[in-house]
Amino acid sequence: MEAINQLWRSRCSENFRRQLRYWNLIGKNSGLMFFVYAMILAGAFYYKKWLDSLPAHFPGGLLLTLLFTLLVVPSPIRTFLQRADCVFLLPAESELNSYFVKSCLYSFAMQSLLLSVFLIISAPLYFQQSGNSETAYLIAALAIFAAKGWNIYCHWREQRIDETKPLIILRTFLSFLLLFAVLNGMRWVAYLSCAAVMLVISFLLFEKQAARGLLSWERLIAMETRQEMKFLRFANLFTDVPKLRRHVRPRIWLTRFVPARGFDRNEVYRQLFLKTFIRADDYFGIYCRLNIIGCLTVYFVSMGIWTLFLIASLVYLTGLQLLPLWRYSFPQALEGMYPVKKVYKKKAFTRLMAGLLAAESVLLSISGLLADCSLLNLLLYLISGLGVSFVFVFGYVRHLFEKEGTQRS
Structure with a gap:
């Protein structure tokens, strides 16, 4: 067990050092930081002007619901798995529960950082359009983080299920309903009912189907590769990335x-x-x-x-x-x-x-x-x-x- 925990820590640390090295090169070798600073200053100024020009009937709650649904539903999980793990770690799958739990918690923490940034940006629009108090927005933020955690859990259970498209549609629909209820100031009965349905669906649908399936290692490795390549392609915009995998499409x-x-x-x-x-x-x-x-x-x-x-x-x-x-x-x-x-x-x-x-x-x-x-x-x-x-x-x-x-x- 300790060897499995050490394996996850070493791979997470290696990934962190690699990304830190590329971020250092990006900051030194490009005009990205100046561009980001300029866009933040200009965006803050015109964001305020845009808020002042909005009519009273503007559907701010619906807009925020759509935005956070798009942020909450996609929930990739960083497992730090490698191609060779299909051979060397597959026999130890029954002992990898703590490894995958750490991966899910890590993914939730990283994706919650992005949610926190958008919650800060969206706060002026929420308060102007809804007129609710800070307590209501705090409850909405907690519901958003809970929805993100629920989607990560469901997405992990989907790795043992063959047909996942109907489940993704169901996750999206339920997440939208919950966020619409909390961001539009509906009564607490509405979003508590949504949360109860989500919990029931978790146990009766996701958990039962996952219990009958096998863990798809190929899908996990493909998901990890996509996440890694996404950052490396971004870094490749500003500096050379030697191990970047290429993809060619016929078109x-x-x-x-x-x-x-x-x-x-x-x-x-x-x-x-x-x-x-x-x-x-x-x-x-x-x-x-x-x-x-x-x-x-x-x-x-x-x-x-x-x-x-x-x-x-x-x-x-x-x-x-x-x-x-x-x-x-x-x-x-x-x-x-x-x-x-x-x-x-x-x-x-x-x-x-x-x-x-x-x-x-x-x-x-x-x-x-x-x-x-x-x-x-x-x-x-x-x-x-x-x-x-x-x-x-x-x-x-x-x-x-x-x-x-x-x-x-």
């Missing part, structure tokens, strides 16, 4: 629109980077999501001339997200097929980045035009977005090239 419906058009020196890396952007990892998905979120933010949070700063920040953030494309390791059969100089690779990358950021600048500017219907502001939005694109590509990216060349020489 035939999209790649057919960008076929190979030439094989001269100017085309080799342009086609490699374009195909990599579309198919490798999640670069294309990140780019699309940032554009959609950015357009909606610019449209609904119209801040007049200060929208320039918002558009510039969104374009800069997208550039940081796409920057790891430069360090993507192409297969030797592709990259080393032709004797192409490095200068063509740099040129292809800068052109792709410039085109993607310029397209985003145009989309965000059009969204700003739809919000305030001002051609002058449209021109200013374009100048802001395209200006940041130009500085990022031909300033920051060029500096990155020179820095890499200096280090290798």
Whole structure:
């Protein structure tokens, strides 16, 4: 038993040291901290202005319910399992109860930190829209943490159940009802009834089905890998992560629109980077999501001339997200097929980045035009977005090239 506890502590400590090392590199080697500070200051100012402009009938309680439901229901569990554990730890599964209990408690603690941040941010909206006291919000916060703990417990029991989609839908529905009751000031009978139903469901449905199943080690390891890769991909935006696993998706419906058009020196890396952007990892998905979120933010949070700063920040953030494309390791059969100089690779990358950021600048500017219907502001939005694109590509990216060349020489 002591060996099992020591195994969990050593793996947790190793994970903590690795993340701390990457956070240290992120803080030193990028403009992330400045960007975060600037966004916090600007967000706090305009959050207050947005609250003051809300009508009395604004459904703040429903909005908070949806937000916290999205935060509470997804409950991944960090087990720190490794691929080899399927062989070496599987025979000791009956002795791993304390190991997995520690994993669930650790996951609850880490996810509760994120919930605490959103509870602090959401407090002004709650008090303004509901008019309730601090005690009511404290009760709501306790209910949110309880719902998170219940979802982690249920998610752990799901690791022994084959068909989990109906159970996830049920968890989502019950969590929504409980949070809606406590965040909208309903009578205590309502949320106590929801809590009672959740407890009954836990024992009659999750516990009984899990008792008849076997622990899915493959699913546990896949879940742990996703959690680890999520942080490593984030760290890879700012520094090299040598052990990052790559994923390639076919996306035939999209790649057919960008076929190979030439094989001269100017085309080799342009086609490699374009195909990599579309198919490798999640670069294309990140780019699309940032554009959609950015357009909606610019449209609904119209801040007049200060929208320039918002558009510039969104374009800069997208550039940081796409920057790891430069360090993507192409297969030797592709990259080393032709004797192409490095200068063509740099040129292809800068052109792709410039085109993607310029397209985003145009989309965000059009969204700003739809919000305030001002051609002058449209021109200013374009100048802001395209200006940041130009500085990022031909300033920051060029500096990155020179820095890499200096280090290798």
